[in-house]
Amino acid sequence: MTTKPQLRIINVSKRYANGSAVLDDFSLDIANDDFVAFIGPRGCGKSTILRLLAGLTPLSGGNIEHLGGEEIHRRTSFIFQEPTLLPWRTVESNIRLPLELRGASKDEQEDQAHEIMKLWELSHVSERYPLQLSAGMKTRASLARGLATAPRCLLLDEPFAALDAITRNKLCVELMRVREKRHFTACLVTHSAAEAVFLANRVIVLTANPGRVAEIIEVPETHPRKLAWRETNAFQEALNQVRNALNRVQEAAKQS
Numbered sequence: 551m552t553t554k555p556q557l558r559i560i561n562v563s564k565r566y567a568n569g570s571a572v573l574d575d576f577s578l579d580i581a582n583d584d585f586v587a588f589i590g591p592r593g594c595g596k597s598t599i600l601r602l603l604a605g606l607t608p609l610s611g612g613n614i615e616h617l618g619g620e621e622i623h624r625r626t627s628f629i630f631q632e633p634t635l636l637p638w639r640t641v642e643s644n645i646r647l648p649l650e651l652r653g654a655s656k657d658e659q660e661d662q663a664h665e666i667m668k669l670w671e672l673s674h675v676s677e678r679y680p681l682q683l684s685a686g687m688k689t690r691a692s693l694a695r696g697l698a699t700a701p702r703c704l705l706l707d708e709p710f711a712a713l714d715a716i717t718r719n720k721l722c723v724e725l726m727r728v729r730e731k732r733h734f735t736a737c738l739v740t741h742s743a744a745e746a747v748f749l750a751n752r753v754i755v756l757t758a759n760p761g762r763v764a765e766i767i768e769v770p771e772t773h774p775r776k777l778a779w780r781e782t783n784a785f786q787e788a789l790n791q792v793r794n795a796l797n798r799v800q801e802a803a804k805q806s
């Protein structure tokens with residue numbers, strides 16, 4: 551990573567009402583060209599980090615600085631595990647929605663929607679409704695909608711978790727292909743160490759109770775990566791590092 555951080559998470563803590571601290575003293579710099587993956591024990595606060603970055607829930611302490619000067623959540627898109635497409639709107643109309651909400655002109659909506667549908671190979675299903683789509687297509691449409699407003703940062707909360715392995719791998723490759731064209735920072739939450747290593751240039755392993763950065767594993771392979779890379783020793787080595795870090799975190803949690 552050579553670029554200066556786009557996002558600086560500084561000593562952040564998060565406590566929900568009536569609960570103990572989910573995150574405490576959580577600090578991390580995220581660069582413009584970063585693809586970071588958050589992984590850790592169940593309930594350690596991975597999704598909470600994304601919600602804080604998106605401004606969907608308030609900080610209890612600390613600060614999140616966006617060094618570009620603008621508030622991060624204004625240029626951020628959130629992709630959830632369940633594609634939250636509106637069932638009464640077609641694919642194109644769903645993708646136009648965030649542009650509509652921003653007050654974009656009809657021409658701009660159409661241009662952007664068509665461009666992004668082409669990028670995600672959705673043009674042939676533009677007039678279909680979500681119920682008429684396969685799970686993979688729904689996820690594609692959800693990712694396309696998330697990118698319609700050209701966000702600088704894409705927050706991905708287990709977007710592929712409900713998909714079969716083949717579709718999941720395909721969409722990982724597609725996501726990297728699209729990112730080469732759209733150049734956004736990506737923050738992924740996943741339970742899959744293999745998915746984290748395949749997609750991210752840094753895998754952030756979290757502790758539980760409270761969630762903090764335990765270890766950061768660098769994955770130096772350049773983007774976009776091909777599926778065949780998963781068969782290499784370099785991939786296996788990075789995967790072992792992540793799995794070992796996860797084991798250490800689990801062991802430490804048992805002893806505390």
Ligand SMILES: Nc1ncnc2c1ncn2[C@@H]1O[C@H](COP(=O)(O)OP(=O)(O)OP(=O)(O)O)[C@@H](O)[C@H]1O
Binds near residue numbers: 566590593598
């Ligand atoms: N809105 C909320 N109100 C109260 N508690 C919450 C809320 N959202 C999350 N929590 C609690 O905060 C903790 C962290 O939740 P979060 O979803 O961030 O963890 P996670 O690491 O993403 O979980 P998982 O691995 O299960 O996906 C959990 O104990 C959860 O029950």
